Amino acid sequence: MTDPVAEAFEAQRDRLRAVAHRMLGSHADAEDVVQEAWLRLVRQDAATIDNLAGWLTTVVGRLSLDVLRSRRARPESSYDDRLPELVVTVDDGPTPEDDVALADSVGLALLVVLDSLGPSERLAFVLHDLFAVPFDEIGRILGRSTDATKMLASRARAKVRAGERPAAVGREQREVVRAFLAAARLGDFEELLRVLDPEVRLTVDTPGGVVVVLGATEVAGGARSRSAGAVRGRAVLVDGLPGFLAWREDGTPLSVLAFTIGDGRITAIAAVADPVRLAAMDLPAMPG
Structure with a gap:
C-alpha cells in the first residue's frame, strides 16, 4: 500500500x-x-x-x-562541489578597447557574485526571483516584514545584475592585482589590507574540496604562505577576470587565481590549487 x-x-x-x-x-x-x-x-x-x-x-x-x-x-569549511570549468588565457596587457569592451565569459563572475550575497539576501533572491515564492512567505522564514524582505531581494538583484556583464580588465584592475601579488611575496600585511575589501571572499579548489575564507584579515594572513613554492608566474585572464598563473620549479602548475575588483579593491578571489584539476586544464605554457 x-x-x-x-x-x-x-x-x-x-x-x-x-x-x-x-x-x-x-x-x-x-x-x-x-x-x-x-x-x-x-x-x-x-x-x-x-x-x-x-x-x-x-x-x-x-x-x-x-x-x-x-x-x-x-568559513574555513569544505564543500563537495568544484568551481566551474575555467577558461584561462594569457593577458597581454591593456589594449585601447579596455575601457569600453565587455568580457565575453561571465560564468565565474556570476558565481562569485552569488556566493558574495549575505544569507538573507541570497534566500530572498533565490526564493522570489528564481522560484516565485511570495515575499510574505519569505519574510516569515527570515522573521522580517514583507517590505524589508523586498528590500533584501532588491539589493541582491542589483548585485547580481552588476556582476552579469563585468567590464573588461583595465589598467586599474591590473594595478590592484599586481599590488596584491607583490605584497603577498613580501609578506606586507598592511599593503594586503589596503588592496583587499574588508569583506573579501577567497574560494580555493583543493584536493579535499572547496575551502572558503572570509574577511581581509584572514585572507591577508594566509596570502604569503599560499604563494610559497611558486618560482614563475604570469598574468592571465580567467573567464574574463584578471588572474595569475603560477608554476613550481619543476614546471608543473601550482595555482590559478582569478580576482574580482570593485571600487579599487579586491572583493573576491577564486583559486584552483588542486594538482589533478590543474593538470586537466588547458593552461598557457610557462614562459621560458
Missing part, C-alpha cells in the same frame, strides 16, 4: 533539491537539507498542513539559511 505523504513528498523532491542547491551551491548539502525536510515531515501531522508545497519550501528555506549562517561563522 502506497503512502500518500511519501508520494506527495517525492513529487516535490526535485524542486526542493533545486531550491536548496541554488541556496547552498553544493549538491551534497542540498541533499542533506532535503532529507532533513523529509524527516521533519514524517514527524509532522500531515493533516495540519494546508499547503504541502509551501510548507516544504519554508522548511528547506529555513534549513538552508541555517547552513549559510553556519558557514559564515565557520
Whole structure:
C-alpha cells in the first residue's frame, strides 16, 4: 500500500533539491537539507498542513539559511562541489578597447557574485526571483516584514545584475592585482589590507574540496604562505577576470587565481590549487 505523504513528498523532491542547491551551491548539502525536510515531515501531522508545497519550501528555506549562517561563522569549511570549468588565457596587457569592451565569459563572475550575497539576501533572491515564492512567505522564514524582505531581494538583484556583464580588465584592475601579488611575496600585511575589501571572499579548489575564507584579515594572513613554492608566474585572464598563473620549479602548475575588483579593491578571489584539476586544464605554457 502506497503512502500518500511519501508520494506527495517525492513529487516535490526535485524542486526542493533545486531550491536548496541554488541556496547552498553544493549538491551534497542540498541533499542533506532535503532529507532533513523529509524527516521533519514524517514527524509532522500531515493533516495540519494546508499547503504541502509551501510548507516544504519554508522548511528547506529555513534549513538552508541555517547552513549559510553556519558557514559564515565557520568559513574555513569544505564543500563537495568544484568551481566551474575555467577558461584561462594569457593577458597581454591593456589594449585601447579596455575601457569600453565587455568580457565575453561571465560564468565565474556570476558565481562569485552569488556566493558574495549575505544569507538573507541570497534566500530572498533565490526564493522570489528564481522560484516565485511570495515575499510574505519569505519574510516569515527570515522573521522580517514583507517590505524589508523586498528590500533584501532588491539589493541582491542589483548585485547580481552588476556582476552579469563585468567590464573588461583595465589598467586599474591590473594595478590592484599586481599590488596584491607583490605584497603577498613580501609578506606586507598592511599593503594586503589596503588592496583587499574588508569583506573579501577567497574560494580555493583543493584536493579535499572547496575551502572558503572570509574577511581581509584572514585572507591577508594566509596570502604569503599560499604563494610559497611558486618560482614563475604570469598574468592571465580567467573567464574574463584578471588572474595569475603560477608554476613550481619543476614546471608543473601550482595555482590559478582569478580576482574580482570593485571600487579599487579586491572583493573576491577564486583559486584552483588542486594538482589533478590543474593538470586537466588547458593552461598557457610557462614562459621560458
